[in-house]
Amino acid sequence: MPLRTDKEISLAVIKTACSSCNLRELCLPFGLSEDEMTRLDKLINVRKRIKRNEHLYQAGQPFEFIYAIRSGFFKTDVLLEDGRDQVTGFQMAGELLGLDGIGTEAHSCNAVALEDSEVCYIPFARLEKLSREVQTLQRHFHKVMSREIVRDHGVMMLLGTMRAEERLAAFLLNLSQRFTARGFSHAEFNLRMTREEIGSYLGLKLETVSRAFSHFQEAGLISVQQKHIHILNIPGLKEIMNSHQPPLSAVRAGGA
Amino acid sequence: MPLRTDKEISLAVIKTACSSCNLRELCLPFGLSEDEMTRLDKLINVRKRIKRNEHLYQAGQPFEFIYAIRSGFFKTDVLLEDGRDQVTGFQMAGELLGLDGIGTEAHSCNAVALEDSEVCYIPFARLEKLSREVQTLQRHFHKVMSREIVRDHGVMMLLGTMRAEERLAAFLLNLSQRFTARGFSHAEFNLRMTREEIGSYLGLKLETVSRAFSHFQEAGLISVQQKHIHILNIPGLKEIMNSHQPPLSAVRAGGA
DNA sequence: TGGGGGGCTTGATCTAGGTCAAACGCCGAT
DNA sequence: ATCGGCGTTTGACCTAGATCAAGCCCCCCA
Numbered sequence: 216m217p218l219r220t221d222k223e224i225s226l227a228v229i230k231t232a233c234s235s236c237n238l239r240e241l242c243l244p245f246g247l248s249e250d251e252m253t254r255l256d257k258l259i260n261v262r263k264r265i266k267r268n269e270h271l272y273q274a275g276q277p278f279e280f281i282y283a284i285r286s287g288f289f290k291t292d293v294l295l296e297d298g299r300d301q302v303t304g305f306q307m308a309g310e311l312l313g314l315d316g317i318g319t320e321a322h323s324c325n326a327v328a329l330e331d332s333e334v335c336y337i338p339f340a341r342l343e344k345l346s347r348e349v350q351t352l353q354r355h356f357h358k359v360m361s362r363e364i365v366r367d368h369g370v371m372m373l374l375g376t377m378r379a380e381e382r383l384a385a386f387l388l389n390l391s392q393r394f395t396a397r398g399f400s401h402a403e404f405n406l407r408m409t410r411e412e413i414g415s416y417l418g419l420k421l422e423t424v425s426r427a428f429s430h431f432q433e434a435g436l437i438s439v440q441q442k443h444i445h446i447l448n449i450p451g452l453k454e455i456m457n458s459h460q461p462p463l464s465a466v467r468a469g470g471a
Numbered sequence: 472m473p474l475r476t477d478k479e480i481s482l483a484v485i486k487t488a489c490s491s492c493n494l495r496e497l498c499l500p501f502g503l504s505e506d507e508m509t510r511l512d513k514l515i516n517v518r519k520r521i522k523r524n525e526h527l528y529q530a531g532q533p534f535e536f537i538y539a540i541r542s543g544f545f546k547t548d549v550l551l552e553d554g555r556d557q558v559t560g561f562q563m564a565g566e567l568l569g570l571d572g573i574g575t576e577a578h579s580c581n582a583v584a585l586e587d588s589e590v591c592y593i594p595f596a597r598l599e600k601l602s603r604e605v606q607t608l609q610r611h612f613h614k615v616m617s618r619e620i621v622r623d624h625g626v627m628m629l630l631g632t633m634r635a636e637e638r639l640a641a642f643l644l645n646l647s648q649r650f651t652a653r654g655f656s657h658a659e660f661n662l663r664m665t666r667e668e669i670g671s672y673l674g675l676k677l678e679t680v681s682r683a684f685s686h687f688q689e690a691g692l693i694s695v696q697q698k699h700i701h702i703l704n705i706p707g708l709k710e711i712m713n714s715h716q717p718p719l720s721a722v723r724a725g726g727a
Numbered sequence: 728t729g730g731g732g733g734g735c736t737t738g739a740t741c742t743a744g745g746t747c748a749a750a751c752g753c754c755g756a757t
Numbered sequence: 758a759t760c761g762g763c764g765t766t767t768g769a770c771c772t773a774g775a776t777c778a779a780g781c782c783c784c785c786c787a
Contacts, residue, residue, distance in 0.1 A: 293628050297715035301628040315624065317617035324624060343610065347603045354599065360616045361573035367623035368571065368580060372549050372557040374630035375674035379744065409764065418631035420745055425766055441753070441765075459553035635774065665734065676775055681736055697735075697783070 232256045241309030241396065242283050243337070243355065251349050258345060259283075261336035271312060271326040271334060278316030280336045284308050287332020288407040291315075291324045292415070302416040304366075305329075305390075305408060308397060313339075314363055329407040374418045377456075382417040383427040384456040387437070391446055401449075406442040487591070488512045497565030497652065498539050499593070499611065507605050514601060515539075517592035527568060527582040527590060534572030536592045540564050543588020544663040547571075547580045548671070558672040560622075561585070561646075561664060564653060569595075570619055585663040630674045633712075638673040639683040640712040643693070647702055657705075662698040687711075 233244040234252045244252050262285065265271050271282060271289065289306045303324055306312055316322040317339065346353035373382050395401035406413070410421040410428075417424070431437045436452055438445045446452065489500040490508045500508050518541065521527055527538060527545065545562040559580055562568055572578040573595065602609035629638050651657035662669070666677040666684075673680070687693045692708055694701040702708065 293624055295628065295632075295713070295715070297713050299628070299632040299715050301624075301631045303624045303627055314617055315621050318614045318621055319618075323621045343606070343613070347606065347609060350599075350603065353603060357599070357616075358574045360613075360620070361570055362575075364616070364619050364623060365571050365574055365579045367620065367627065368549055368557075368559045370627055371559055371623065371630060372551065372555070374627060375557045375671065376551075376555045410766095411764085415631065421765080422746080422767085423744055425764095426744090429766075457551070457553055459551070459555055666736095667734085677735080678737085678776080679774055681734095682774090685736070 233259070236285065238283075238285065238309035238397075243311065243352075243359070246351050246355055247349070248351075251351060254345060254349065255352065258341045259335050259337055263334055263336065265328040265332045265334055267328055267330050269328050271328065272316075272322045273325045274322055276322050278313065278320045278322055279339060281311055281313040281316075281339055281342065282326075283335040283337060284310055284312065285333040285335055287334075288329045289326050289332065290329055290408060290412060290416075291326050293324045300415065302408075302412050304370075305416065307393060311359060314360055329412075370416075379417075379419055379423050380427045380430065381456050381458065382419065383413075383424060383431070384452040386413065386417060387444065387446060388449070388452055388456060391449070402446045404444055406444060487515065487518055489515070492541065494539075494541065494565035494653075499567065499608075499615070501611055502607050503605070503611075504607075507607060510601060510605065511608065514597045515591050515593055519590055519592065521584040521588045521590055523584055523586050525584050527584065528572075528578045529581045530578055532578050534569065534576045534578055535595060537567055537569040537572075537595055537598065538582075539591040539593060540566050540568065541589040541591055543590075544585045545582050545588065546585055546664060546668060546672075547582050549580045556671065558664075558668050560626075561672065563649060567615060570616055585668075626672075635673075635675050635679050636683045636686065637712050637714065638675065639669075639680060639687070640708040642669065642673060643700065643702060644705070644708055644712060647705070658702045660700055662700060 232252075233239055233242070233247075233256050234249065236242070236244070239245065239252070244255055247255060265287070274294065284306055286308050289312060290302050291304045291306065291312065292300050292302045294300045306326075312326050312334075313322065315324050342356070346356050373385055377385065390404065390406075391401045394404050408416075410424045413419075414421045414424045419427075428437070428439045431452075432439050434451070436446070436448045436455070438447060488508075489495055489498070489503075489512050490505065492498065492500070495501065495508070500511055503511060521543070530550065540562055542564050545568060546558050547560045547562065547568065548556050548558045550556045562582075568582050568590075569578065571580050598612070602612055629641055633641065646660065646662075647657045650660050664672075666680045669675075670677045670680045675683075684693070684695045687708075688695050690707070692702070692704045692711070694703060
């Protein structure tokens with residue numbers, strides 16, 4: 216190793232190391248020993264900054280890496296030829312991107328940064344190799360994939376059975392919970408996405424999202440100032456989320 | 472090869488063996504060598520018949536196996552406390568069930584047989600062990616999980632952006648394609664599920680499903696006789712599926 | 728062989744959310 | 758500091774699909 220001039224580089228390496236990353240308990244290294252983590256570190260040679268609105272990958276591109284978000288915020292979406300598109304998820308620090316590409320060896324959706332972000336590139340072939348050698352890593356990786364499936368089932372439930380305000384309440388609670396897990400305020404945060412992107416994710420139009428926000432605010436459940444959200448009443452939101460509103464007629468009939 | 476007296480036993484073994492299963496090209500053994508397949512066979516000691524309406528597993532049960540469908544037809548669904556439920560998928564021969572359980576080590580949905588079925592029990596811990604030793608198996612298993620994620624994104628797209636008839640067309644085309652892959656007629660088949668189950672999967676009420684079937688029949692795209700479906704015009708269904716109907720006003724305006 | 732019941736179809740009506748339109752406000756670029 | 762434009766809010770109206778209701782069909786079982 217050369218001298219001096221590499222100070223920068225070794226700092227960069229340390230900075231990249233999983234073992235010193237404050238997301239290690241959320242991210243891929245979860246549950247690994249020091250030694251195992253070092254081996255994982257060795258796979259990850261590339262870390263990049265992705266600017267707001269830049270693509271991390273696009274549908275159709277050959278799959279080679281999965282990506283761990285070190286900082287920032289992404290959305291993934293699927294585009295149909297006819298112009299329809301569906302946001303399939305929002306991802307934040309410590310979460311993995313790119314799992315959709317394994318099956319066909321090409322990405323099946325687009326990943327776009329919603330704010331300036333930083334991403335670790337994990338060469339998938341090498342990750343597979345290491346996870347053949349490190350059982351805890353293998354197990355954890357399988358869990359991550361499985362949880363992604365379960366998460367998607369949750370979204371299907373949301374899209375298939377919930378009303379507009381239930382969906383938005385579920386969305387806010389989910390964000391809040393994920394921010395909390397990262398040590399941020401559970402009650403106050405800035406949305407990184409537009410009303411239209413929220414709507415696409417929730418199967419609603421942006422106007423409906425906006426109206427639901429306004430309604431929550433009138434009800435004192437949250438306060439909204441453009442992208443700034445302050446959650447005032449979590450139990451109230453939970454109630455809305457679970458309020459399987461039966462047809463109104465049932466309420467009318469039951470009212471006697 | 473043993474002789475005579477083993478004939479019975481080896482027949483039984485052969486019957487269970489992945490290597491002689493006509494689904495091996497669809498199922499987990501895909502791409503394995505003879506030798507590797509034999510090692511996979513050894514994991515799978517249990518094969519059970521599941522009667523129509525019986526549960527293969529239920530949400531909350533501890534996760535231990537993943538299941539390969541040898542024959543038959545299943546649905547998976549998620550139930551909310553408030554009574555809402557969402558069918559998250561229909562599974563047929565050669566497909567795997569139970570991947571939802573890996574993440575939390577407990578199943579997160581229910582799997583119910585929609586007809587008398589036969590299922591191979593694959594102990595997950597042993598599958599992980601083997602896939603640490605057999606790269607092709609590891610790779611294939613990851614692909615299966617990834618494809619499940621991509622499939623779920625497709626359903627999210629369907630639920631989030633498609634109209635009722637587009638959804639049903641997509642559903643029929645998907646079934647047709649999967650039956651074809653299994654050597655059955657792509658044009659004619661019996662639905663194993665009720666209109667209500669289809670509706671739950673597609674985020675529609677059973678009446679809407681029924682009306683859409685009737686409409687497709689009037690349009691000469693299919694013929695329906697209760698559960699018996701005959702697809703008469705696949706391109707026509709594809710057109711409906713992709714017909715991103717813009718608001719009618721746009722059509723009116725464009726008409727000049 | 729006839730009765731019962733679940734599943735399906737069809738019609739009439741209602742409504743949540745989509746669509747269209749207008750105006751506002753915030754923010755970044757000049 | 759001002760301008761322009763995107764993102765958002767809000768209102769008025771419309772429609773796809775839900776809801777409610779009735780009757781039918783088919784299959785299973787006695």
